[in-house]
Every structure is written in C-alpha cells, then in structure tokens.
Amino acid sequence: MSWRATARLFGAKAQFQREPPAVPPPVVLERSVGRSVAPVAEVRNLTKRFGATEVFRDVSLRIEGGKVVTILGRSGVGKSTLLRCLNLLELPTSGQVFLRTKCVYDNGLCISRKDLIGARRQLSMVFQQFNLFQHLTAVENVALAPIVALGEPAGSAIEAARSLLDHVGISARMLAYPSQLSGGEQQRVAIARALALRPAAILFDEPTSSLDPELRGEVLATMKQLASEGMTMVVVTHELKFAADVSDWVVFMDDGGVVEEGPVEQVLVSPVRERTRQFISSH
C-alpha cells in the first residue's frame, strides 16, 4: 500500500483549511502566466540572525510538489536553521515563507499562533536524533498527532498508524518502546510518524547522521521508497551518493547562504563554484 493510500485510512476530518492568503503571493500571478501549480513551500529572500551573528542572508528556495530537494553544506552553515525556518519552528529575521499559496511569514509578521500550528502540520519533520516520544510505543508515536492534533478517533488512527509502520517495515515492533528499538528502526518509526499527518512535504534533518553505518541503508531505502512514491521531500544530508540517486534539485550552502543550486548533474557532477567543488571532493 502506498503512503497515500495508507493516509486515506485516516478520517476525512483532517482536511486542512487553506485560507486565501492575506497578500496574494506572486505564485498566483505566475500560474496565470502558465506555471502549472504553486510550489509546496517557498522561501524568498530569507535572512536569519541569532543576535549579531548572521546565519544566512537572502536565501530563496522553491520546493516543488513531488520533488526531492537535498541541501548540502558543511557543519554549522545553517542547514538545520533553514529547515526550521521553513516550518517556522524558528522565526526568520526577514524575508517571506509560503506554504502552498499561503504567506505564513512576511518580514517579521507571522500568521497567528493558531494558524501556525495548522500550517506546521503540512511540513512534518524527521530529526537527526529521531526524537521519538520515549514514553509511548512505536504505534502510539505514530498515532499521537492524528488523535490529539487532528482529533481523529483513537481506533482508526491507531489502525492507520499500524499500516504506516507496516509500510516502513516494522509493524512487528509496533508495541516496542523507542528504547527497545535500534537507531534505524527508531528513524523508520519517525518517518511513519511524519507520514501520519499526511503532510505536503517531509523535512529530513540529517536523518542518518547519528546512525551506525550498517543501519543507514535501511533508512535510506525507506526514504528512496517514499521518493519513488512521489512524496515531496527536503533532505539535509551528508550522504552524497543518496543525494545523487534521489535528488531532483541540489542546494549547496556555505557561509552566508546558498552558494549554488541546480540539478544533480550540475551541482554534484560539474559544480561551477570552487567551494562546492572542494566540498564534494572532500566527501
């Protein structure tokens, strides 16, 4: 069963309310000029500072539906911060963030807290440290948000959660607590948990970096499977081979922001920038 079919098991109640944007974003104009659909998410001229230190400046990025975007760059360059700005776990300093056609952040102005919570569900996140809820079993980890945040009945949410675990190959361990699972299993539960919200895209922040090399394969395989099923994904990773295999678009970040971006053949095979070249040859 594909994740879409699985997601359909959830009640109908969970449809997101997409209000018309307060300010019609330019995407709408583009559409009238012939662009087919709005991107799942988009940031424009995003700048983020922590106090006096600027992490990045003027970053613009489109996340198209059904595409896999990988973000590369050395440690500390702001990859996580960019992901966290995308779903507003972290507030940008300036710029704009769009989810679908809705402008959720515009130069210091953010949509209301309540709307923000709903907006975040469209982009669920998979973390480097898994961050599974330690006091809940695997299946409850997956079902918690549908039950609590979407208000679905426990019975159907848990059943759907089991199907999602099945989809990532660990329904046999559905009653295990995170501490009883291997890192690779935990991360696959985390992926199932992210799917449970039927997000428009999943954001992965170095999903395999804290795994032993022999456990990385199973997680990468699960991610490839999702990609082949058409899931929109944004992946921060150090796995260049994985990036080369699945990316539709590669973004390379260095001090101050995005240095180079483009399809795999450009960024990974024949990068234009010196720093990109150095980064790739050092991996």
Place this chain on the structure above:
Amino acid sequence: MTLLGVDWSQYYGGIGLGLLRTVEFTAVSYVGAILLGAVVAIGRTQKIAAVRRLAGAYVEVVKNVPLLTWIFVLYFGLPSVGIRLSGFIAGSLALILFYGSYIGEVFRGGLQGVGAGQREAAHSMGLSSWQGYRYVVLPQALRLALAGTGTMLVDLIKATSLLVTIAGRELMTQGQVITSVTFKALQVYLVIGALYFLLCYPTSQSVLWLERHLGRGQPLSLKRRHWLAIARALQSNGTR
C-alpha cells in the same frame, strides 16, 4: 503489654492519636507541597524572567533557612502581628512552604530532563503548546520526578517530628508525654523510633516499586490505557 520495662497498654490511646496526627500532618502537607511545588516549577521554567526570578528567590530563601525556624516564625512569631494560627495550621503551613520549595526543584528537574527535542517534535507535528505539554512533556517529567518526589514524602513524615516543639500532638509529642511520666527516655524513644520506621519503610519501598512499575511506559492516564488496549488488540488480531 509490657515492653522494655514500660507498660504500654495505658498509652495505646495516646500513641494511636499521635500516629493519626502524624499521618494527618503528612497528608495535608504533602498534598499542599505538591501543589505549591508544581506552581514553583512552572514559575521557574517560564519565559518571563521576572516570574522565573521570583520563583527562584522563593526556593532559595526557603531552602536555606532551617525548617524549625519557619515553624517558630509561623507559630510563635505571627501572633505578635495579630495572626494566631493553631498548631495544626502553623505546622502544616511550615511544612508546605518548606517542602514546596524542594518538590518544586524536583519537578523542575523533571521538566527540564525532558529533552528540547521532545518538545520540538511535538511542535513540528502541529501539537499546540498545551497539547505538547499534556501528552509529551508531562508524562515523561512525572516519571523523572517520581523518585525524588517519593523521597520527599519519606523525608516529610520524619520532619513532622519537629512539630514536637510546638506541641503538635503527633507521634513525637506523645513520646515526650510518655517519657515525662515514665522517666524511661531510652526505651520510649526507641519504640517511637520503631513506629516511625514502620511508617517510613513501607512508604519508601512502595515508592521504589512505583518507580520500577511506571518506569518505562505504564500508562498514567485512562486515555492512554485505552490506546494501548486498542494497539494490543490490533497486534494480537495480527493480519499477516
């Protein structure tokens, strides 16, 4: 019954009342201290610096002055400003104020022991702050705080004996009364000590048991019990 050269039968009533009173002091103070501790812990983990500092100052002031001083201030001191509290009220209040600050610290440790990643995961999944607190942070913080909170209960039982100084009529006061009649301090206080042991030991053992029992994922709420039941049923129905 005669034990250690004292005929205890004439003191059964007094000792019984003393035990009851000790239990009353403990129960009232513990509940009060837990409520106060929760307020203190929430205060100490607030974003607003003033609230945080206020709660912090409270903890430091109360913790660094002996409990006995607080008992005396409330019982002997307040009447001079026209506030006359009964022994029970003054004693319970002193215990609540004192243990509230300690339990507040235990709770704070529990709340802060739940990693930021847990909260972040909850938020990234569209849980509101309150839902994240209720379903993710609190259940884990409670488990972390369980051992410390239990230890405080045992400590509190023993601390009620300080109320002998304001004639609290609890177990220790009864011991003093019996000693003043029998002049057998050693024997009487050994027996009183044994009674405290009989109160405290099962309590601390129960705390240990609870800790082990709730340790991993034992449901704390009816709601979760329901979820687990559904999940278990699903698994045993096992499709393939």
